[in-house]
Amino acid sequence: MKNERGLLIVMSGPSGVGKGTVRKALFSRPDIKLHYSVSVTTRKPREGEVEGVDYFFRTREQFEQMIRENKLLEWAEYVGNYYGTPIDYVEKTLAEGKDVFLEIEVQGAMKVRRAFPEALFIFLAPPSLTELEKRIIGRGTESKELIENRLRAAKEELEMMDAYDYVVENDEVELACERIKAIVTAEHCRRERVAERYKRMLGVE
Amino acid sequence: MKNERGLLIVMSGPSGVGKGTVRKALFSRPDIKLHYSVSVTTRKPREGEVEGVDYFFRTREQFEQMIRENKLLEWAEYVGNYYGTPIDYVEKTLAEGKDVFLEIEVQGAMKVRRAFPEALFIFLAPPSLTELEKRIIGRGTESKELIENRLRAAKEELEMMDAYDYVVENDEVELACERIKAIVTAEHCRRERVAERYKRMLGVE
Numbered sequence: 001m002k003n004e005r006g007l008l009i010v011m012s013g014p015s016g017v018g019k020g021t022v023r024k025a026l027f028s029r030p031d032i033k034l035h036y037s038v039s040v041t042t043r044k045p046r047e048g049e050v051e052g053v054d055y056f057f058r059t060r061e062q063f064e065q066m067i068r069e070n071k072l073l074e075w076a077e078y079v080g081n082y083y084g085t086p087i088d089y090v091e092k093t094l095a096e097g098k099d100v101f102l103e104i105e106v107q108g109a110m111k112v113r114r115a116f117p118e119a120l121f122i123f124l125a126p127p128s129l130t131e132l133e134k135r136i137i138g139r140g141t142e143s144k145e146l147i148e149n150r151l152r153a154a155k156e157e158l159e160m161m162d163a164y165d166y167v168v169e170n171d172e173v174e175l176a177c178e179r180i181k182a183i184v185t186a187e188h189c190r191r192e193r194v195a196e197r198y199k200r201m202l203g204v205e
Numbered sequence: 206m207k208n209e210r211g212l213l214i215v216m217s218g219p220s221g222v223g224k225g226t227v228r229k230a231l232f233s234r235p236d237i238k239l240h241y242s243v244s245v246t247t248r249k250p251r252e253g254e255v256e257g258v259d260y261f262f263r264t265r266e267q268f269e270q271m272i273r274e275n276k277l278l279e280w281a282e283y284v285g286n287y288y289g290t291p292i293d294y295v296e297k298t299l300a301e302g303k304d305v306f307l308e309i310e311v312q313g314a315m316k317v318r319r320a321f322p323e324a325l326f327i328f329l330a331p332p333s334l335t336e337l338e339k340r341i342i343g344r345g346t347e348s349k350e351l352i353e354n355r356l357r358a359a360k361e362e363l364e365m366m367d368a369y370d371y372v373v374e375n376d377e378v379e380l381a382c383e384r385i386k387a388i389v390t391a392e393h394c395r396r397e398r399v400a401e402r403y404k405r406m407l408g409v410e
Contacts, residue, residue: 123396151407158403166391167399179394186371186391189384191328194372198363202356 004197006098007187008090008116009034011168011180012109013124014157018170022124023103026177034101034184035093040066043081056086074104074111083108099184106160113163120187122180123164125157127171209402211303212392213295213321214239216373216385217314218329219362223375227329228308231382239306239389240298245271248286261291279309279316288313304389311365318368325392327385328369330362332376 027036040056042063051057063082066072075084093100161167166183170176245261247268256262268287271277280289298305366372371388375381
């Protein structure tokens with residue numbers, strides 16, 4: 001019997017929103033059965049970072065060879081360093097029926113969307129919505145300029161999130177993890193997916 | 206500012222699957238923020254059943270008047286008794302931005318689907334899929350007839366679940382509750398819904 005493929009879950013969001021913190025908190029939970037796809041980078045390891053756990057650390061030459069050999073699902077350059085997702089780990093793990101989790105930058109997420117349209121895209125958003133609500137319906141003690149800046153930022157986020165399936169607000173790290181876990185559980189219960197399982201077992205189309 | 210409407214969650218499934226047990230377990234949890242829509246029925250109260258908690262108990266005349274006055278979202282007759290969902294509670298609670306949970310029979314669920322296409326439909330399935338898998342890939346000690354009956358039942362379930370958004374297997378009551386809770390959490394994170402909230406607040410279309 002053909003194995004059910006795992007889900008590819010891509011978490012992204014504006015820089016500074018806390019993607020790394022949420023990802024670490026998520027993988028520190030014993031009840032999470034996701035497989036984290038470790039990125040490859042050319043930047044130097046920071047204090048405490050472990051090869052193969054936080055990143056695969058490579059030279060620019062090695063990284064550029066991976067690009068040429070199509071070994072990266074997505075890659076991007078930030079502040080003079082390359083960051084990318086090795087494609088073989090993702091493919092192998094999904095084929096084993098396991099769920100793979102990527103935490104990547106917005107431009108990388110859009111590339112994965114083109115390669116894996118069936119993946120789940122989660123936009124991690126700052127708690128600006130809740131804050132914004134307080135400002136708008138609140139006591140109005142903030143400066144007009146500050147409110148306008150927040151409105152503009154919220155409009156930009158609104159445009160960015162258009163390409164995603166889910167939006168998780170990072171108001172509290174544990175709450176954000178809880179929501180991501182719920183999204184994965186719910187997606188496994190989606191009728192199309194369960195019906196596929198039934199059909200495969202019953203041998204019907 | 207216009208309130209966000211709550212979600213209408215409809216749980217249904219084949220008779221005998223344990224809908225009532227799952228519903229009771231769900232509402233006994235302190236972490237569930239759903240509002241249960243109490244059904245109205247003409248059957249006699251059973252030992253321990255409380256008016257307005259388990260059911261609204263009414264006479265046939267009263268029930269038929271509710272039908273004539275369009276006060277029921279759905280209704281059906283089983284074994285000589287009427288069962289229905291009062292529409293006013295559902296409408297009022299949704300308008301307050303609260304999530305409403307219905308536990309109803311399959312034919313009723315199809316009526317709600319027509320009236321509320323935006324509702325979430327959860328099909329509670331017997332753990333037949335898991336059992337079936339054991340039989341098919343298992344040791345083959347079961348009679349051919351038994352296996353064929355199970356295959357036929359599974360095919361019927363497969364057809365029934367077509368009109369639902371999610372399928373929750375009732376292998377263990379607590380697991381089924383956990384999945385229903387996850388589905389509700391995930392649906393609140395769906396981008397369309399969050400984007401709606403942003404737009405309403407920003408006053409954009």
